Amino acid sequence: MVGLAFSGVAAKLIWLHTLGPFDELRLEIAENRRFETQTKGARGRVVDRNGRIMALDLGRANVAVDPSYLAQKNTNVLDVCRFLSRHLQMDLAMVKNKLLVDNKKYTMLKRAVPVDVAERIRDQRIKGVILENVTKRYYPHKHLMSHVVGFSNYHGTGSLGVEQTMDTYLKGKAGLRIGVKDGRRSEVYGHREMEIAAEPGNNVVLTIDQYLQYHVEQELARAVTNYHAKGAWAIVMDTRTGDILAMASKPDFDLNEYGKTGEEVMRNQAISYLYEPGSAVKPLIFAAALNEKLVDPDEEIDCEGGAWYYANAVLHDFHGYGILSAADVLKKSSNIGTAKIALRLGDAVVDRYLRQFGFGAKTGLMLPGEQTGIFRRHDTWQKISITRIAIGHEMSQTSLQVLCAINTIANNGFRVKPQIVRRIEDAEGHILHAFHPQVVGQPIRREVARHMQVLMGRVTEQGGTGRRAAMEKYKVAGKTGTAEKVINGQYDRRKNIASFVGFLPAENPRITMIVAIDEPTTLRTGGVTAAPVFKRIAVRAVRILNLPPSPPQEMTERASR
Amino acid sequence: MEKTARALIAIALVLSFVGIMILASASQAIGELNYRSPYFFLIRQGVFAVLALVAAFIVSRLNYQYWSGKTAFLLGFVSVGLLLITLAVGKEINGSKRWLDLGFFSLQASEIAKLTSIILVASWMAHMQRKAGTFWKGLMFPAGVLGMLAVLILLEPDYGTTLLVVSVGFVIMFMAGSKLGYIVIASSLGLVSFTYLVMLNEVRMRRIVAFLNPEKYAELEAYQLISAIHAFVMGRTVGVGYGNGMQKEHSMPEAHTDFIFAVLGEDGGLRATLFVLLLFVGLFVCGLRISLKAHDQFGKLLGLGITFMITFQALLNMGVVTGCLPTKGLALPFMSYGGSSLIMTAVMVGILVNIAHQNADEALSAKAIPIKERSHWF
Numbered sequence: 001m002v003g004l005a006f007s008g009v010a011a012k013l014i015w016l017h018t019l020g021p022f023d024e025l026r027l028e029i030a031e032n033r034r035f036e037t038q039t040k041g042a043r044g045r046v047v048d049r050n051g052r053i054m055a056l057d058l059g060r061a062n063v064a065v066d067p068s069y070l071a072q073k074n075t076n077v078l079d080v081c082r083f084l085s086r087h088l089q090m091d092l093a094m095v096k097n098k099l100l101v102d103n104k105k106y107t108m109l110k111r112a113v114p115v116d117v118a119e120r121i122r123d124q125r126i127k128g129v130i131l132e133n134v135t136k137r138y139y140p141h142k143h144l145m146s147h148v149v150g151f152s153n154y155h156g157t158g159s160l161g162v163e164q165t166m167d168t169y170l171k172g173k174a175g176l177r178i179g180v181k182d183g184r185r186s187e188v189y190g191h192r193e194m195e196i197a198a199e200p201g202n203n204v205v206l207t208i209d210q211y212l213q214y215h216v217e218q219e220l221a222r223a224v225t226n227y228h229a230k231g232a233w234a235i236v237m238d239t240r241t242g243d244i245l246a247m248a249s250k251p252d253f254d255l256n257e258y259g260k261t262g263e264e265v266m267r268n269q270a271i272s273y274l275y276e277p278g279s280a281v282k283p284l285i286f287a288a289a290l291n292e293k294l295v296d297p298d299e300e301i302d303c304e305g306g307a308w309y310y311a312n313a314v315l316h317d318f319h320g321y322g323i324l325s326a327a328d329v330l331k332k333s334s335n336i337g338t339a340k341i342a343l344r345l346g347d348a349v350v351d352r353y354l355r356q357f358g359f360g361a362k363t364g365l366m367l368p369g370e371q372t373g374i375f376r377r378h379d380t381w382q383k384i385s386i387t388r389i390a391i392g393h394e395m396s397q398t399s400l401q402v403l404c405a406i407n408t409i410a411n412n413g414f415r416v417k418p419q420i421v422r423r424i425e426d427a428e429g430h431i432l433h434a435f436h437p438q439v440v441g442q443p444i445r446r447e448v449a450r451h452m453q454v455l456m457g458r459v460t461e462q463g464g465t466g467r468r469a470a471m472e473k474y475k476v477a478g479k480t481g482t483a484e485k486v487i488n489g490q491y492d493r494r495k496n497i498a499s500f501v502g503f504l505p506a507e508n509p510r511i512t513m514i515v516a517i518d519e520p521t522t523l524r525t526g527g528v529t530a531a532p533v534f535k536r537i538a539v540r541a542v543r544i545l546n547l548p549p550s551p552p553q554e555m556t557e558r559a560s561r
Numbered sequence: 562m563e564k565t566a567r568a569l570i571a572i573a574l575v576l577s578f579v580g581i582m583i584l585a586s587a588s589q590a591i592g593e594l595n596y597r598s599p600y601f602f603l604i605r606q607g608v609f610a611v612l613a614l615v616a617a618f619i620v621s622r623l624n625y626q627y628w629s630g631k632t633a634f635l636l637g638f639v640s641v642g643l644l645l646i647t648l649a650v651g652k653e654i655n656g657s658k659r660w661l662d663l664g665f666f667s668l669q670a671s672e673i674a675k676l677t678s679i680i681l682v683a684s685w686m687a688h689m690q691r692k693a694g695t696f697w698k699g700l701m702f703p704a705g706v707l708g709m710l711a712v713l714i715l716l717e718p719d720y721g722t723t724l725l726v727v728s729v730g731f732v733i734m735f736m737a738g739s740k741l742g743y744i745v746i747a748s749s750l751g752l753v754s755f756t757y758l759v760m761l762n763e764v765r766m767r768r769i770v771a772f773l774n775p776e777k778y779a780e781l782e783a784y785q786l787i788s789a790i791h792a793f794v795m796g797r798t799v800g801v802g803y804g805n806g807m808q809k810e811h812s813m814p815e816a817h818t819d820f821i822f823a824v825l826g827e828d829g830g831l832r833a834t835l836f837v838l839l840l841f842v843g844l845f846v847c848g849l850r851i852s853l854k855a856h857d858q859f860g861k862l863l864g865l866g867i868t869f870m871i872t873f874q875a876l877l878n879m880g881v882v883t884g885c886l887p888t889k890g891l892a893l894p895f896m897s898y899g900g901s902s903l904i905m906t907a908v909m910v911g912i913l914v915n916i917a918h919q920n921a922d923e924a925l926s927a928k929a930i931p932i933k934e935r936s937h938w939f
Contacts, residue, residue: 002869005876006842010835012883016793017831029791033807125597182590182810183788191807 034193035181041172042135044201046149046162048210049243049422053140054149055163055255060136061118063088063109063129067101070128080126084109087117112136139255145213146252147268148206148244148367148420153258160258160266162420165366166204169424169432173199200427207243207422212236215540216246220515223533224250227520233270234515234533235403236541239503241437242407242416244365245511245541247271269518271370274396275497279465279526280481281354281392282338284405285345286330287452288353291444294344297327297455301337308336311384315339318525327455331464333480335391342390350386351378356443357405358415359397364440365418373397392483399499403514406479406501408441409456410509413449415441453477457506457554460531469500469531473549474542477509478502478534480526485519495519500530504538505550511541566917569847572840573617573895573910577610577903579825579837580896586804587824588817588898602817602898609900613907620911625919628912629684629859633677637706640677643670644713651717656764657890659717669901671714671722676905678710678726679733679866686737687859693738700743703734715758720765721889725873727751733866737858772887788812789823789882793834800830817898819890822882837896838879845872851917864916867909 016022046055063084074080081099085092088110098107111134113121118131137152150161158167175198180191220232233249249269253261267273289295306320317335329337342350355361360375373396381389388394400418408415416439423434444452456477460470465480481499484491499516503509515530515537523529541547581603588602595601628636643661647670651658660667682703686693693699707730715723728748735744759765771783792808795801806827809816816824826834845868852864871894878893880886892902 002845002872002876005880006838006845008885009876009879009883010838012885013793013826013831013834013838016790016883017796017826017834018798020794022794025791025794029795180807182807183812184594188590188807188810 033180034178035185035187036176036178039175039177039198040135040156041174041198042200043137043152043156043172044170044203044427046166046170046204046206048206048208048213049245050209051205052210054145054206054210055137055139055151057135058138059115060112060134061115062111062132062134063113063118063121064132065099065107065109066128066130067099067104067107068128069105070099070126073127080129083124083126084121084129087121088113106130141210142254142256143252144210144217145208145246145248146255147249147266147270148208148213148247149255150368151255151258161268161367162204162206164368166421166424169202170204172201175199202432203425203427203429205422205425207238207245207419208247209245209544212541212544213246213248215544216537217248217250217252219533219536219540220248220250223515223517223520223529227517227522227529229517229520229529231269231518232516232533233273233399233518234513234537235270235400236537237403237407237418237512239407239410239509239512240416242404242418243422243437244418244420245545246537247420268367268369269399270514270516271365271367271398271400273497273516273518274371274373274398275485275516276393276395276483277397277402278392278481278483278497278499279333279335280402280406280479280499280501281390281395282330282333283409283452283456283479284354284357285338285342285350285390286326286455287409287444287448288349289341289345290451291353291448292345292349295326295341297325297451299326300324301326301329301334301340303329303334303336306336308339310339310387311382313384315387327458330455330479331458331461333459333465338390339387342386347378347381347386350389351381353443354389354405356415356441357408358401358441359395359405363400363404363418365400366420370400371398373401392481399501399514399516402481402499402501403512406503406514407512408443409449409452410477410503410512411449412446413442413444414439415443453503453506453509456502460502465525465527466500466502466531468527469502469534469538471504471535471538471542473555474504474538474547475506475550475554476502476504476535476538477506478531480531482525482527496524498524498526498529500526500534502534504542505547505554507550507554510547511538511545513537513541563917563921565847565850566914566921569844569851569910569913569917572844572847573907576837576840576844576895577613579833579840580821580893581606581610582803583821583825583828583896584817584898586806586828587809587821590810591814591817594811605900606898606903609903612900613904616904617907617911617914620908621914621918623911623915625860625863625912625915626857628680628863629687633680633684636673636677637681640670640674640710641713643668644674644710644717646670648713648716655890657717657719659719659890666900669899671717671719672901672905674710674714675722675726675729675870676867676909678707678730679863679870681706682730682733683737683859683862683866686734686739687857687862689737690858691738693734694740696743699737699739700734700747703730703739704747707731718762719890720755720759721877721891724755724889725870725877725891729866729870729873732869733862736865737862768888772884783888785813785815785820786881786884786888789820789826790884792823792827793883796827796830796834798831800826800828800833803828818892819878819897820882821897822879822893825896826882841872841875844868848872848913851913851920854920855916856920860916860919864913867913871906871909 042057047053081095085095148161150163152158152163158164176196178194180188182188216234223232231250236246247270251265253265300323303321303324306317308315362370362372375395419435421435424432457475459466460476466478469476483497485495498520501514503512515534517529520529585603589599592601593599647661652660652662685703689698711723711727731748788808809824813820848868852861855861878891892899894906
């Protein structure tokens with residue numbers, strides 16, 4: 001009998017090992033053991049122009065549980081619940097809810113737990129608790145330049161800001177791992193078939209200066225509080241290169257908490273909010289007229305005492321003026337004077353110049369969400385249109401478009417493309433791609449631009465609308481702008497966008513800046529709301545950028561005029 | 562006769578060596594997982610192996626006659642006591658209370674009870690001499706003793722060991738001259754009640770159903786069994802190479818204990834499994850030869866009991882792992898991890914060796930003192 005039993009076992013062994021029809025089963029077993037996974041390459045960093053880190057990938061761990069295995073292997077599941085709730089800072093009831101179910105094999109408890117917490121849990125070696133290494137995008141400066149940096153979402157895809165537009169560069173290259181997994185579905189050491197290492201993504205170097213950005217945001221926040229405004233935004237640009245040195249929009253949000261942020265707050269207002277630029281267009285009309293030699297700054301223009309009837313409508317000035325010199329029309333921001341100058345140019349020429357200044361087209365800034373705005377072709381204009389377009393109505397533009405247009409004057413007539421990314425570097429710091437300054441047009445001659453810089457410098461002098469933007473040691477040139485918002489096709493007198501766009505030092509412009517306040521309530525016009533903010537930011541900017549002050553004669557000139 | 566003893570020792574040593582080697586392969590993954598050391602089980606089994614060697618040596622020098630009579634009763638009391646303590650304060654693993662936690666070592670009382678049952682029945686039946694055929698002294702008393710041990714082991718519960726102890730007991734009784742009819746009736750009764758108990762117990766019942774229908778229960782009960790079958794299938798003739806088997810990597814939770822034969826099957830293939838099988842056959846033959854040549858009835862019964870105990874257990878284990886029998890928690894002698902099992906198996910082999918020595922020594926066997934007269938020494 002014993003011999004029979006031995007023979008039986010031997011026969012079964014021979015059957016299983018060799019004789020049985022198990023070739024297909026062998027292939028199936030081998031296939032089941034094999035695993036193929038894609039490994040993620042770390043996402044590149046976003047740094048400011050000086051290398052300060054704005055966004056980076058951090059090692060984290062997801063904490064998951066196998067509730068059935070946990071209940072089977074741990075005598076006191078409640079202790080485990082308490083331990084996890086304490087270390088993960090989760091509500092005990094919630095942990096219990098997730099752990100005390102029998103029929104589940106996998107439940108995610110908490111994602112992206114810091115490494116030290118994960119290590120403490122790992123040390124306990126609780127059976128049924130699964131720790132998975134992951135990376136999480138982290139934004140050390142939280143709110144700072146949130147609209148520019150943007151964020152990458154849960155799947156690792158950039159969804160806003162530079163994170164979105166530079167996604168292809170930032171994204172790491174996935175690796176491939178083929179190996180053998182054990183009965184617990186983890187890899188068996190020493191049986192790896194193939195490993196193609198994941199490669200980290202490239203780093204994006206912004207043109208933004210983090211310090212300047214910080215001060216800009218501080219000033220905007222203060223302005224929003226002081227003027228009880230709905231919001232505010234500002235852009236600071238390097239006049240010569242088009243590099244954006246700071247770009248901020250209030251309200252902003254913590255990039256690490258993007259999931260809890262409303263879509264409205266995520267909008268980068270500086271490049272997406274469309275409004276009638278208002279008086280900020282006047283210098284462009286003036287520059288066009290100078291370029292066409294149709295106006296002499298010293299000639300006298302009748303400003304009709306503040307009300308002018310033209311094409312079946314009355315055009316008003318904020319303050320009424322009689323006869324003004326052409327230069328003073330700009331300084332005092334007379335609507336009537338500017339409209340009269342525009343009429344000398346004619347529809348087609350005004351249209352051409354404004355388009356050459358960049359109106360009606362995107363600037364091509366590498367940020368998502370830039371708006372084109374509305375700037376109608378002159379053949380659709382009515383008779384009255386030219387007088388309204390000259391003062392920045394009947395159109396909608398973004399602050400960035402206005403800034404770029406004014407920057408053309410500051411940059412001696414050359415329009416440059418605004419840049420937000422300075423260069424792309426690989427993980428070792430080798431430059432892969434540098435974004436060089438790019439001239440995209442020259443609407444006005446150099447000497448006209450130089451002349452305009454002087455004329456715009458007068459705006460911040462005594463008697464000018466922008467005098468609150470004047471600085472002590474730097475000559476500021478600029479233009480105020482106050483536009484009523486259009487709500488449901490009607491101008492709303494109580495709601496406006498107050499702005500100031502300008503550059504400094506006026507005699508040799510280095511930075512161009514626009515500040516816009518959305519619905520200021522205590523004070524309304526750009527001259528009293530945006531201009532002081534412009535000045536406060538400029539004071540910081542000249543220190544950070546180490547700009548030389550204007551020569552004394554430039555400053556004393558103010559008194560003589 | 563010395564030749565047979567030498568062969569027996571050689572077989573036992575080779576089995577132990579193969580056992581340690583394959584344990585090194587089988588226990589790394591589970592040791593790393595549970596004790597953070599791939600060598601945890603290997604080191605402990607090494608220590609047990611040294612202790613087992615020492616124990617076997619001492620026992621082989623100890624006249625086997627000492628085990629009968631009062632020693633047998635003493636062992637019986639100790640075993641029952643240990644089983645009771647185990648039932649009271651034992652360590653529960655996978656729903657069974659089989660271990661007494663002694664801190665550095667977990668004692669498996671049923672391993673001691675196995676040897677005790679052999680010694681008790683052999684001693685009693687040898688003592689009964691011609692009364693072995695009677696109903697009360699030849700059947701009921703030894704069956705009662707067996708039953709008591711069996712019930713205590715069954716309560717743990719440990720169905721495999723229970724079956725083993727009872728069947729080996731009956732083999733001894735049959736060899737001693739109990740009437741075949743009695744044995745058939747008694748074992749039928751035992752089998753019926755055993756089956757009834759199995760059917761009452763949900764876990765065991767599921768194991769049986771799963772055994773009959775492994776694909777359907779692949780996820781649960783038959784998981785380990787299917788893993789083991791896959792291990793044999795993957796092993797083919799020469800195996801995948803020492804340490805290269807994959808089924809031991811957490812596919813079989815008991816790869817280092819009850820299912821170690823499957824690990825051998827994958828690593829070493831048919832070569833290795835047939836070799837080990839033949840070693841057990843050799844062990845059985847050696848044990849049989851030694852026992853049947855014993856000079857007295859006690860030696861013969863004791864030797865037979867030991868031989869059948871080791872052989873049955875090996876057969877049951879291999880039968881389970883290859884899918885011939887439903888799953889039972891039984892260790893493969895010499896090979897599965899476990900100190901109690903290894904040391905007790907070594908002690909049993911030591912006793913067999915002693916029996917062989919006594920057989921060879923004619924002079925000594927001539928001087929052998931009848932048990933009755935010697936019993937007052939203790």
